[in-house]
Amino acid sequence: MKDKLNSALDWLKGKKVDYADARFVRTETESVRVTDGVVDTLNKDVNVGVGIRVIDRGAWGFAAVASVKEADIKKAANKALQTARASATTLKEKVKLAEVTPFKDHYKSPCEKDPFEVPVDEQVGLLLEISDRLKTDALIKTAEATCDFFKTKKLFCSTEGAEIEQDIIESGAGYTATAYDGNEVQKRSYPNSHRGDYATHGYEYVLGMKLLDNVDRVRNEAVQLLKAENCPDTVCDIIICGSQMALQVHESCGHPTELDRVLGTEISLAGGSFMQLDGLNKLKYGSDIVNIFADATIPGALGSFGYDDEGVKAQRAPIIQNGLHVGYLTSRETAPVIGKTSNGTMRADGWNRLPLIRMTNINLEPGEWELDQLIADTKDGIFFDMNKSWSIDDKRLNFQFGTECAWEIKDGKLGKLLKNPLYTGMTPKFWNSCDAICNKKHWHIWGVPNCGKGEPMQVARVAHGAAPTRFRKVKVGVSK
Amino acid sequence: MIGQDKLFAIFEKVAKSSKADETEIVYVGSNYGLTRFANSIIHQNVNEDNARIFFRTILGKKIGVASTNSLVYSEMKDTLRNSLEIAKYQKNNVNFPGLPGPSEYAKLDTHYEATAKYSPRDRARQVKKVFVRANKRKFTTAGAYATGDGEIAVFNTKGVRCYQPFTSASINIIAMSETSSGYSVGLSRKVEDIDVISLADAAVEKAYIGKKPKPLEAGEYEVILEPSAVAALFEWLNYIGFGSKAFLEKTSFLADKIGKKIMADSVTVYDDANDSSAIAMPFDFEGVPKKKVVIIDKGVGKGVVFDSISGNKAGVPSTGHALTANDHGQGAIPLNIFLDPGAKTRDELISSVKRGILVTRFHYINGYIDMPNAVLTGMTRDGTYLIEDGQIKHGVKNLRFTDSMLRAFSTVKGISRDRQLIPSWWDSVGCIAAPTIHLGSFKFTGTTDF
Numbered sequence: 001m002k003d004k005l006n007s008a009l010d011w012l013k014g015k016k017v018d019y020a021d022a023r024f025v026r027t028e029t030e031s032v033r034v035t036d037g038v039v040d041t042l043n044k045d046v047n048v049g050v051g052i053r054v055i056d057r058g059a060w061g062f063a064a065v066a067s068v069k070e071a072d073i074k075k076a077a078n079k080a081l082q083t084a085r086a087s088a089t090t091l092k093e094k095v096k097l098a099e100v101t102p103f104k105d106h107y108k109s110p111c112e113k114d115p116f117e118v119p120v121d122e123q124v125g126l127l128l129e130i131s132d133r134l135k136t137d138a139l140i141k142t143a144e145a146t147c148d149f150f151k152t153k154k155l156f157c158s159t160e161g162a163e164i165e166q167d168i169i170e171s172g173a174g175y176t177a178t179a180y181d182g183n184e185v186q187k188r189s190y191p192n193s194h195r196g197d198y199a200t201h202g203y204e205y206v207l208g209m210k211l212l213d214n215v216d217r218v219r220n221e222a223v224q225l226l227k228a229e230n231c232p233d234t235v236c237d238i239i240i241c242g243s244q245m246a247l248q249v250h251e252s253c254g255h256p257t258e259l260d261r262v263l264g265t266e267i268s269l270a271g272g273s274f275m276q277l278d279g280l281n282k283l284k285y286g287s288d289i290v291n292i293f294a295d296a297t298i299p300g301a302l303g304s305f306g307y308d309d310e311g312v313k314a315q316r317a318p319i320i321q322n323g324l325h326v327g328y329l330t331s332r333e334t335a336p337v338i339g340k341t342s343n344g345t346m347r348a349d350g351w352n353r354l355p356l357i358r359m360t361n362i363n364l365e366p367g368e369w370e371l372d373q374l375i376a377d378t379k380d381g382i383f384f385d386m387n388k389s390w391s392i393d394d395k396r397l398n399f400q401f402g403t404e405c406a407w408e409i410k411d412g413k414l415g416k417l418l419k420n421p422l423y424t425g426m427t428p429k430f431w432n433s434c435d436a437i438c439n440k441k442h443w444h445i446w447g448v449p450n451c452g453k454g455e456p457m458q459v460a461r462v463a464h465g466a467a468p469t470r471f472r473k474v475k476v477g478v479s480k
Numbered sequence: 481m482i483g484q485d486k487l488f489a490i491f492e493k494v495a496k497s498s499k500a501d502e503t504e505i506v507y508v509g510s511n512y513g514l515t516r517f518a519n520s521i522i523h524q525n526v527n528e529d530n531a532r533i534f535f536r537t538i539l540g541k542k543i544g545v546a547s548t549n550s551l552v553y554s555e556m557k558d559t560l561r562n563s564l565e566i567a568k569y570q571k572n573n574v575n576f577p578g579l580p581g582p583s584e585y586a587k588l589d590t591h592y593e594a595t596a597k598y599s600p601r602d603r604a605r606q607v608k609k610v611f612v613r614a615n616k617r618k619f620t621t622a623g624a625y626a627t628g629d630g631e632i633a634v635f636n637t638k639g640v641r642c643y644q645p646f647t648s649a650s651i652n653i654i655a656m657s658e659t660s661s662g663y664s665v666g667l668s669r670k671v672e673d674i675d676v677i678s679l680a681d682a683a684v685e686k687a688y689i690g691k692k693p694k695p696l697e698a699g700e701y702e703v704i705l706e707p708s709a710v711a712a713l714f715e716w717l718n719y720i721g722f723g724s725k726a727f728l729e730k731t732s733f734l735a736d737k738i739g740k741k742i743m744a745d746s747v748t749v750y751d752d753a754n755d756s757s758a759i760a761m762p763f764d765f766e767g768v769p770k771k772k773v774v775i776i777d778k779g780v781g782k783g784v785v786f787d788s789i790s791g792n793k794a795g796v797p798s799t800g801h802a803l804t805a806n807d808h809g810q811g812a813i814p815l816n817i818f819l820d821p822g823a824k825t826r827d828e829l830i831s832s833v834k835r836g837i838l839v840t841r842f843h844y845i846n847g848y849i850d851m852p853n854a855v856l857t858g859m860t861r862d863g864t865y866l867i868e869d870g871q872i873k874h875g876v877k878n879l880r881f882t883d884s885m886l887r888a889f890s891t892v893k894g895i896s897r898d899r900q901l902i903p904s905w906w907d908s909v910g911c912i913a914a915p916t917i918h919l920g921s922f923k924f925t926g927t928t929d930f
Contacts, residue, residue: 035809038571038573038574038575039573040573040789040808041545041808041809042543042545042569043545043546043547043566043805044545044546044562045548046548046549046550046555046559047548047549048550049530049549059522060522060525061525062525063528063529064526064527064528064530065529066530066531066549066550067550076527076529082599082601083526084525086515086522086525086599086603087522087523087525087600089604089605090517090521090522090604090607090608092521119569120565124569124571128571141729141730142729142731178731180730180731182736184852185852263519264519264622265518265519265622267518268517268622268654274929352528354524354526388848388849389847389857390844391857391858391859391880392844393844393878393928394844394859394878395928395929398880398926398927398928400857400880400882400925402848402849420849420850422849424926426928426929455524455624456512456514456526456528457905478923478926
């Protein structure tokens with residue numbers, strides 16, 4: 001395959017292009033879902049092809065073909081070239097890429113037990129047991145358990161001489177109990193909502209999730225929510241659980257620090273960013289205890305890899321330090337705008353998509369607090385647990401999140417279970433009200449397998465390290 | 481494009497090697513290009529030649545699904561074998577009634593040569609017109625122009641042979657000033673229907689009248705929702721309410737409301753994939769002909785759509801709304817949604833508002849807050865204006881809404897007679913045909929800084 005890609009690149013070099021790269025990607029996917037004791041999804045998919053990116057006359061072109069035949073790859077190279085030339089007709093300034101070392105390397109993600117070697121009936125058996133146990137209460141209308149596995153082989157070659165192979169395995173699982181009493185619907189999930197938790201690990205990650213240990217609690221809490229009081233509309237101190245914090249970081253810090261968004265090139269779909277260039281090293285994004293890093297080097301985290309899809313080595317880069325906005329997620333094209341080289345965040349959703357700046361593992365660093373100390377230190381507040389809904393404006397300022405449930409906190413103790421909780425705020429004001437973050441013991445890197453961006457739409461698997469965190473005087477509900 | 485004769489010949493050959501009781505092969509191929517622009521230059525320009533081939537094999541009531549993007553015979557045979565292996569491991573799906581048999585489906589023209597042949601250079605030429613129109617009035621632009629063609633074939637060993645070629649063309653344009661933005665969108669199966677200049681002018685005009693937006697307090701307002709805004713709300717209502725899964729699992733706001741009044745008399749919503757005025761597709765991904773399904777009839781909950789499995793579970797026949805086999809766990813979902821038009825023009829609707837808000841489109845809607853009550857939240861975007869005494873007064877800073885759509889659409893005061901096709905994530909096989917709607921009450925619950 002290396003020869004075929006290099007042959008196409010050599011042909012492009014002969015056409016005097018400014019730059020070109022070629023990516024072969026083969027992704028194998030397995031998805032299992034059990035709903036109410038019925039295996040309603042059990043799929044295997046194989047997706048193979050080559051994508052070629054060209055800069056000619058200073059402009060970009062990209063073409064992708066579902067084939068590994070040399071002739072088809074060359075045809076795609078020509079289409080990418082012609083497309084770049086079409087782009088060049090509107091050019092104002094030629095694309096310039098930041099320097100990168102053209103690595104020749106092979107990266108493999110950690111994997112003890114290849115999920116594609118695990119007998120399907122073992123996976124199905126686990127999910128059936130979860131589903132059956134969730135359904136032991138008549139008020140559980142739907143019990144849904146899922147697992148998903150991805151095995152990706154990538155080869156990246158460039159006209160600069162890079163030749164990088166990567167083998168990445170990703171695994172995840174989760175379940176949801178939906179309770180219904182004839183009037184309303186409530187859900188509880190484990191270990192996270194929206195299909196669970198994920199990592200660049202093998203099947204051992206699923207086995208380590210303690211899925212069965214939590215079934216009874218999840219079922220009972222879903223049923224209890226039907227009779228719980230509605231979360232009040234108020235302004236109070238709130239503690240947000242780790243998995244919801246992961247989404248909070250994702251939406252209000254990860255996306256607005258993508259430099260392509262900042263530069264306006266994602267306006268047509270996802271929008272822009274309030275974190276503009278003039279705020280770099282000046283904007284007090286959060287309180288002094290807020291430290292956020294983009295770190296693609298953490299073994300096993302879902303947003304980890306060896307090299308991004310431009311051949312830039314995985315890195316750990318500061319985004320927010322002591323509350324100050326100090327960095328962006330960058331690419332070879334965007335980094336020079338802020339006088340830097342790429343911090344390696346360009347990833348494509350397969351061979352058929354153009355790499356875009358994507359989150360890696362965007363982590364809120366842990367603080368000092370034990371969770372029970374933090375609750376004990378909160379006189380009158382609400383503890384929010386596990387995401388249910390999310391929405392944020394197109395510059396990432398006004399957000400509103402709903403969680404599956406919440407608990408009131410009275411005089412430093414968890415009290416009543418509350419249903420339909422929502423909290424809302426404006427990003428910098430909210431993060432500046434952060435006054436306590438739990439410690440490493442309560443910190444976990446949550447895999448988020450469904451981050452959408454780009455046209456045509458791309459889905460990225462990213463992650464966020466987070467621990468339960470407290471914010472002061474936050475608007476809860478929608479009517480106060 | 482491979483063509484139906486060749487595709488079915490390949491599938492006959494592959495299916496002959498199947499040891500399953502029944503075998504289904506679904507092919508979705510496309511050749512697609514998208515030219516993306518921002519800051520009034522083309523910054524991304526992509527082409528994709530791809531196919532998805534889904535194999536569903538049946539052993540009794542056990543179902544195996546495997547898919548590939550390779551038409552190489554040996555790889556298709558491997559995929560078929562994989563699906564059979566999966567079927568062996570499966571548990572019986574008690575709701576599975578067997579694969580559908582052949583049925584007549586409507587003959588529709590959905591493929592147009594000029595659209596299929598549209599090149600990156602053609603798209604660049606059109607996009608440059610957008611830049612020129614906007615530059616004249618000192619606005620920058622961003623957006624995407626996509627064109628492509630493809631073919632869908634459904635084959636099964638019970639005799640189903642459905643084939644449909646298609647084309648599509650769509651553009652979205654955002655015009656921007658320092659303080660405002662405006663949006664327009666176009667969609668058709670025929671590229672010549674995309675009037676780039678008119679769409680560019682519409683986006684620029686919206687950005688122009690929205691300059692220097694003023695803040696407005698959150699609260700309950702009358703609203704005029706333009707087609708993109710209406711479509712975005714109904715796309716979410718579709719997702720959480722119009723499909724078989726949400727209906728059978730009781731999370732749908734329609735679950736216990738069939739025959740009950742849920743919206744105003746003037747609201748009728750239906751799915752009709754055979755209506756060629758939109759993005760028609762005459763059969764579903766099981767090869768079942770698409771039936772017209774009325775979902776909300778004059779404000780009364782009427783029904784939802786089904787595929788063969790969910791229909792069997794509900795005791796009704798499939799309505800022809802199956803997704804591809806890898807997504808059957810999601811149940812059936814409408815892809816060709818129409819809202820009935822009214823009798824007024826958009827301007828007449830605006831002129832009837834004493835004090836209210838005109839919304840061009842919404843951003844980042846979420847409908848998981850309270851699904852049985854169809855509570856949605858989201859932000860306005862790219863053109864939000866205050867209306868006073870029937871006139872658009874000025875742009876307003878964007879607002880967050882959080883409201884039950886059952887409540888909000890019970891306050892309909894008027895609907896435009898014109899409908900617009902609004903693309904969605906399924907835009908090669910469907911879309912939403914939406915009018916402009918005047919609501920008497922819509923709850924805005926938050927504000928932002930721009």
